[in-house]
Amino acid sequence: MFFFFFQLFREFHLLTGTDIYKKTRHILEFYSENILASFSLVDNPINVALQEKMKQHTDEDVLKYMKMTATCLLLPDVFGEDPSLFVIVNDKVQVSTPVLEVKNPFNMDICEFSLYLEKERLTKVDDCVTALAALIAAFHVFGIKCPKQLSQTLNFLETLIFDMHSPYFSSMQAKEKEVGFQHPLT
Structure with a gap:
């Protein structure tokens, strides 16, 4: 299973020149507090479960991991999109x-993340960063079109992963290739 992720991430890096794991980790770390704060008043099952489990732990690394996991699970909700197209919980x-x-x-003892395609499990991993990076990479490496009901969530992630300033990365990238546009160096 590790080999699958290595190959998937390697293909993604060859296609884009981007370390998707590193970028995904940064996104989850950077945005977790804001996203969780915005959902703190909402009676969301993910947030309720997170708050309950956080009461049982004091280790900062464990708490950080739990917050990153919750952020990953809540991303489609942030954009008002269909979470069932992004993540299925239990x-x-x-x-x-x-x-x-x-x-x-x-x-933490029995948490399990799996990437599915065509309703078949491709692989299983132990952490949310690897799982989310694999999900994003799968869309790119396999050339799968993003579902409309998930477009804002994936555009948000792609914008940050590729350091783009537009929320419309996919369509913009195709247009830029078509006209031969190159971004100015900053």
């Missing part, structure tokens, strides 16, 4: 597009 995968399956997200 349930069966029903969609054909790339999606994450997460079991026991805040139980």
Whole structure:
């Protein structure tokens, strides 16, 4: 299974010149506090489970990991999009597009992340950063079109991963290739 991720990340790096794991980790670390704060007043099952589990831990690394996991799970909700096209928590995968399956997200001993495509598990990993990076890479490496009901979430992630300033990265990238546009050096 490790080999699959190595190959997927390697292909992504060859296609884009980007270290997707490093960028994804930075996004989750940087945005977790703001996203969780915005959901603190909402009676969301993810937030409720996170708050309950955080009461049981004091280790800063464990708490940081839990917050990053919750942020990953809440990303589609931030944009008002369909979370079932992004991540399935403790349930069966029903969609054909790339999606994450997460079991026991805040139980450090038995937490499990899996990447699915065409309702088939491609691989299983132990952390949310690798899982989210693999999900994003799968769309690019396999050339899968983003579902409309998930476009803002993936555009947000792609914008940050590729250091773009537009939320419309996919369509913009195609247009730039078509006209031969190059970004100015800053």
